[in-house]
Amino acid sequence: MPPLVPPHDLTVPLRALVAGLVDEVGEAEVLRRCVALLDGAPREEHLDVLPHLTGSRSRPTRGRTAPS
Numbered sequence: 001m002p003p004l005v006p007p008h009d010l011t012v013p014l015r016a017l018v019a020g021l022v023d024e025v026g027e028a029e030v031l032r033r034c035v036a037l038l039d040g041a042p043r044e045e046h047l048d049v050l051p052h053l054t055g056s057r058s059r060p061t062r063g064r065t066a067p068s
Contacts, residue, residue, distance in 0.1 A: 004048040006057070014055050021052035 004024060007017050022030050033049050051057050
């Protein structure tokens, strides 16, 4: 898969970001990546899709943060 272009505008609704990702890589790839992340895959392996899925340009963190 070619490198993903980060979204230019992170203020658009999240569904628009995800729709743009689907247009770029296809629904099957987006679902594969989402399932991998939900299944516990390291974020570092999916940094290219995270801005499209979260609407943020977050950096990887070590460990997990427990909910408060």
